[in-house]
Amino acid sequence: MRAEDRRRAKDIPADLQRSRDPSVRRAVARARARILDADDAPLLRALEDTDDEVVSWASYGLGESCKGHEAARVRAIASRLASSRRARPSEQTMLRALGRCGGDASDQTLRAWLRRGGELAEAAAYALGDVAALRGSLSIESSAALLEAAQGSPPLGAALYAFGRTETGAGEELGSRLLAAARAALSRNGPARIFAVRALGRSGETDAAADLGRVLVTEDFAPPERAEAAHGLSRLRRAGAAALAEAISQLVPDRVEQLAGDRFGTLLAAVEAVGNDPPKKTVSALWAVARLAPPPDAAATLLRRASALRCAAAAKLALGAWDSDVLRTCDVSSGEAGARARLVALDREPLVRARRAAWMDLARSDHPRVREAALDLIARHPELGDAAPAALAEALASTLPGVVAVAASVVQAHPDRVFVLARSERLAALDPAAPPPTASPARELDTAVARGLRAAIARRWSPDLVETRAALVDAVLAAGLDEGSAYAREACKDANATVRARASKALAAAGDKDGAACPPPDAPAGAAPEIGHALAHPVRLVLETDAGVVGVRLDPVQAPIAVTRLAALARSGFYTSIEIHRVAPGFVVQLGDRGGDGYGGSGDLLRCETAPVPFEPQDVGLALAGRDTGSSQIFVTLARYPHLDGEYPWVGQADGDWNAIAEGDVVRAVRVEE
Secondary structure, rough: OOHHHOOHHHHHHHHHHHHOOOOHHHHHHHHHHHHHHOOHHHHHOOOOOOOOHHHHHHHHHHHOOOOOOOHHHHHHHHHHHOOOOOHHHHHHHHHHHHHHHHHHHHHHHHHHHHHOOEEEEEEEHHHHHHHHHHHHHOHHHHHHHHHHOOOOOOOOOHHHHHHHHHHOOHHHHHHHHHHHHHHHHHHOOOOOHHHHHHHHOOOOOOHHHHHHHHHHHHHOHHHHHHHHHHHHHHOOHHHHHHHHHHHHHHHHOOOOHHOOHHHHHHHHHHHHOHHHHOHHHHHHHHHHHHOOOOOOOOOHHHHHHHHHHHHHHHHHHHHOOOOOOOHOOOOOOHHHHHHHHHHEEEEEEOOHHHEEEEHHHHOOOOOOOHHHHHHHHHHOOHHHHHHHHHHHHHOOOEEEEEEHHHHHHHHHOHHHHHHHEOOHHHHHOOOOOOOOOOOOOOOOOOOOHHHHHHHHHHOOOOOOOHHHHHHHHHHHHHHOOOOOHHHHOOOEEEEEEOHHHHHHHHHOOOOOOOOOOOOOOOOOOOOOOOOOOOOOOOOOEEEEOEEEEEEEEOOOOOOOHHHHHHHHHHHHHOOEEOOOEEEEOOOOOOOOOOOOOOOOOOOOEEEEOOOOOOOOOEEEEEOOOOOOOOOOEEEEEEOHHHOOOOOEEEEEEEEHHHHHHOOOOEEEEEEEEO
């Protein structure tokens, strides 16, 4: 466990992989699958083990580290699959590993297993979805095989998953077949039905709009399915817009008090799915939302929901008029929803004169997420001119990690926005004796931005603020800051793998080939203190939120270190009074950042304890921003999302109505039940 946690494969005694005790071999395989050492020979040997769990861990590790070794890994995994004499759980993991490798060989192998049917067909279908996501499309042959499985006897619900992992679905040739298969699957309740809803939106068929509209307004469908129906309608152009208008009209409550429960999330998803230029039929429905009037004595929870809906509708109705009445009056709560809606309107036209001044005000907002969203607009608005470096300089000098991270990311992606006319050029312009300016005058880094970057890299960011630290590495090198190379080389020695990887990539891009190699430090960080003291049994967290009481059962079976840490944080009161900072209706609810914008954590890092297990509805995972970047943020899945499988540590299961929670709701109290 210490070797796994410290990411040091060389600390694992070589003879343990040959132990007669399968529990020892399982621990070795798990450690190597999580360490992902450059030497894959031990995992390839473990792939031939007689113990099914050892084989699962080996194939999982090979799949996770497949990039750059696709051909050899696919051959090894496919060979092991072919030699299997009976159906075993490890075969599902091997199939998903093939999906993570991608490529034609994986596609062909998975297609063959899909057509065999039986217990492994579902895993093969999910793996084809992984291949589709890597490629950006499905092959004609795989599309046909999946549709055969979806329409087979019995039909395979998972066969429709892959069509939702691409923008093109089944393509024009098979669009009508996809529509027929998805329609038939709507009548079958279960976790896989959401794949049918998503497939309808990807079918490209106009007739799918009526089906999606029915899903959106029918309470027999689960909230995630209804939210997915809204997303699907946004893809179906005129027919989708008409169905959305009708659905929104039916979903708008008579009284704001009726927004309690999951009705709010469904309506919000529908409003957000409307295009930026809504047709006339949709306008009246949006006005009904924008005019939702809370009672004078409405609680803060209700005001927040009303504001989110009113401002989402107002942003569509304003048509870029950032100072319109509908936008100025939409927020009846903290002001954050209204500010974000104004940014949407501002983004539609050049940011000059009054629009530029309005943007500057929002770039200095007291709401971190508003400020971050304003900074993001710099990339799309070069006309901001001198206002851009001024706003970025102020943001880089901030103590808010998310604001600094976003500003640094803008500098890295668009360094041209922070370079100004060189001082020598400005002086020459004032000198009558100077030669006329050239077509390419010299430019230099804005002094305020340079000062902001220096302040940011001088600040001691806590270890778990990986996104901020990595973004600063990118920014100082892209901006050519004098201290940039030294800062990046120091990051190259960081204990965290994600920081080292970003430093390596940034140094290589800057032409520093000598500094671009960032191996793990010789003196590794100490092992997690929870090792040897990890929880042996699950604990349940009871969370009293603005939306009601919900629970989280933390289970140490897959991620004992993370679960022990999370339970300790709960006992310490860390999650009490915390804001639920992210809610994607129908997808996830996420909490665990006291800063409220998703960039922060507890101050300490957790190394990844990912595992080859599925994320089912209401499963709980540890949020990550790269390898070994976990801290205190957890998420609850609201439906079946196979693309999360194996990518995040699985830490337990949730109970209660998580679909009723809205972004900004607060956890008022937490109780830990042993």
